[in-house]
Amino acid sequence: MKKKKIEIFPIVNGLIFIIVSLIIIVPMWKVIVDSFDLKSAYGMKLWPEQIGLAGYTSVFRNPTLYHPLIISFVTTIAGTFLALTLSTFGAYVLIQWEMPGRNFFANMLLFTMIFQGGMIPTYLVLKSLHLTNTIWVVILFPALNVYNLVLMRNFFEGIPVSLFESATLDGCSPMQTFIRIVLPMSKAALASIGLMFAVTYWNDYTHYKLYITDSNLYNFQMKLRSIIMGSDLPQANNGATENTVKNAAIIVVIIPFMIAYPFLQKYFVKGVNIGAVKE
């Protein structure tokens, strides 16, 4: 009796996880199906009744779509690069234990995790610096992330001190040591933390909503939001319905990531574990 139970468990467990996976997939699958379906009654159908690309052609014929897409790409690339620069510079300085003022700098960064000025004072500061309604605010603001900087520092701490010492003896300046020793030894951390930043920039909605009112500077998330809320629905043509167009727009936003995700997943997991290893 007991033996039989042990044989059954893996099968039941496997079935449970097939169901769990389906629960995750079905909402996304439904969006894909509906984006290709030209019949308006979707309901429970999990396969398009009348397959057609009209949803996508409606989305792509819309001339106001390309601009947000370009904004999304530009801010993601520039932002990730800047954010990695700040994180690695900061982390590198924070492992200089002998440096006068090192603790002050560390506390200065950590204090921002305890107390913040809040939404409105931040808005007023950015406004008075003429950063609102510019592309700069959405690139610069998310670039300093203390949590990621600390993750980077944890990783740098694993680099053998002797490497730094011999580089200094060879006459390397801090910057040279950084470029020749620290960066090449931190490829894994750079990949994981860089990807986390890239996702943050690509998915950013809050900073746009708060600091940008000029629709010429909207990224794709803002664009998608206004499409879904119906205030900026592209004209549906070739038999596409409103819903087909909305579903197609969602797919257009997530497709770049969906394609890259299976290859990048391990780096994301590593990123979490840089922090977790130190438990």
Next chain:
Amino acid sequence: MKNNKNQSAVSNNGSRSRLAAKIYKYRGFYLMFLPVFIFAVIFFYLPMLGIRFAFTDYNGIKEATFVGLKHFQKMFSMPNFWSAFTNTLVISVVKLFLTTAAAVVVSIFLNEIINIHFKKVVQTIIYLPHFMSWVVTASVFSLIMAPTAQGLVNTFLVNTGVLTSDSMIYFLGDSKWWRFTYYLINIWKETGWQTVIFMATLAGINTELYEAAAIDGAGRWGKMRYITFPALQNTILTVIILNLAKVMNLFESAFVLQNDAVLDVSNVLETYIYYQTFNSGAIPNYGYTTAVGLFKSLVGCVLVLICNNLSKKIREGRGIV
């Protein structure tokens, strides 16, 4: 020359010159920290100075006028403020416990899968929603939970006889259902990713423990109950503490899923501040919303410090900040 002069001075000056020499030695590092410093000042410290507006009337045009604690008195007498405050706490805390509990259960069972390829596929799938933006998530769920014949969930419930076609549920537009739906969406989105940290802990369990338990006659459930789950306890506490520190910051997920019809159950402090400032229709009084923000930051600060202390207690001295 300069050094000689300093050395002949009092010993205090001597240590000062050594400090100066040390600072000089590290000059390259100071230069590297400069951009980080500037960013921290602009985006974190200048806004902290803006807190003074909490004690003024300020609309961005006229000079701020000092009004003392007026805004705090107004705030504490506003039912909307209190409902936003309790909503923030209830929604964040319930969400945290539900997703953590779900992640623990999923991790324990995921750990039992023997076929490594199947496990990888499952992990890849359940991590995916974490990387979708809240805008995309809200878009997907507003479509599939729509109270129409086009909404997947309502059609399913009608077809299985749970509902009739004229009693469809407006999950995201009905105060009775909004929170339930919100928790469900959060579980869908974040459970998988939360298992990453639990799986890392489980990977560190010494397999000898399981062997010893097997010799002692423990079955599968016994091992899960007496080895796997206890191994996770510290990680569970850590995850809860880390996230408790952030409960006041709830904004985007609530913001994109709410609408006017459900504000009574979904308005949190950050969204309350947003609407009061940018959507009130009148000229904004930055003073009032800064005061609400200050209250929010102070509560958040206390929570972080409490969680930091708790963390130090259970994680052998490691704080969270």
